[in-house]
Amino acid sequence: MTEEFLAHQRSVGNDLSTPRPEWAFPGLHPGDRWCVVAARWLQSYAEGAAAPVVLASTNERALEPDPARACSGSTPSTYRTTPVG
Numbered sequence: 238m239t240e241e242f243l244a245h246q247r248s249v250g251n252d253l254s255t256p257r258p259e260w261a262f263p264g265l266h267p268g269d270r271w272c273v274v275a276a277r278w279l280q281s282y283a284e285g286a287a288a289p290v291v292l293a294s295t296n297e298r299a300l301e302p303d304p305a306r307a308c309s310g311s312t313p314s315t316y317r318t319t320p321v322g
Contacts, residue, residue, distance in 0.1 A: 238269045238288055243284035251277060268282045 243254050253271070256264035264273055270291065281287045291306060 238265050238267055238271060239286075240267045241286045243267065244279055245281045245284060246277065249280065269296075294306035 238253070246253050253265045256262060272294075273288065278287060278290070
């Protein structure tokens with residue numbers, strides 16, 4: 238995690254810094270490692286605030302050029318906006 242990424246995520250409604258004891262979540266700090274949803278990372282990348290990625294800990298499907306298509310096999314059809322296939 239970087240301060241820029243955490244601030245960006247907070248600004249888009251994904252506050253990863255605030256501890257949430259009811260979920261046993263300690264809150265993240267710069268330098269922490271955390272699994273981030275590919276769409277959130279791409280959003281921060283597009284806005285110049287992406288955190289570094291540990292490729293050895295990354296599923297190669299997350300590196301496919303179209304994350305929505307990569308996830309379509311496990312996404313409920315109610316979340317699809319266009320047919321897959």
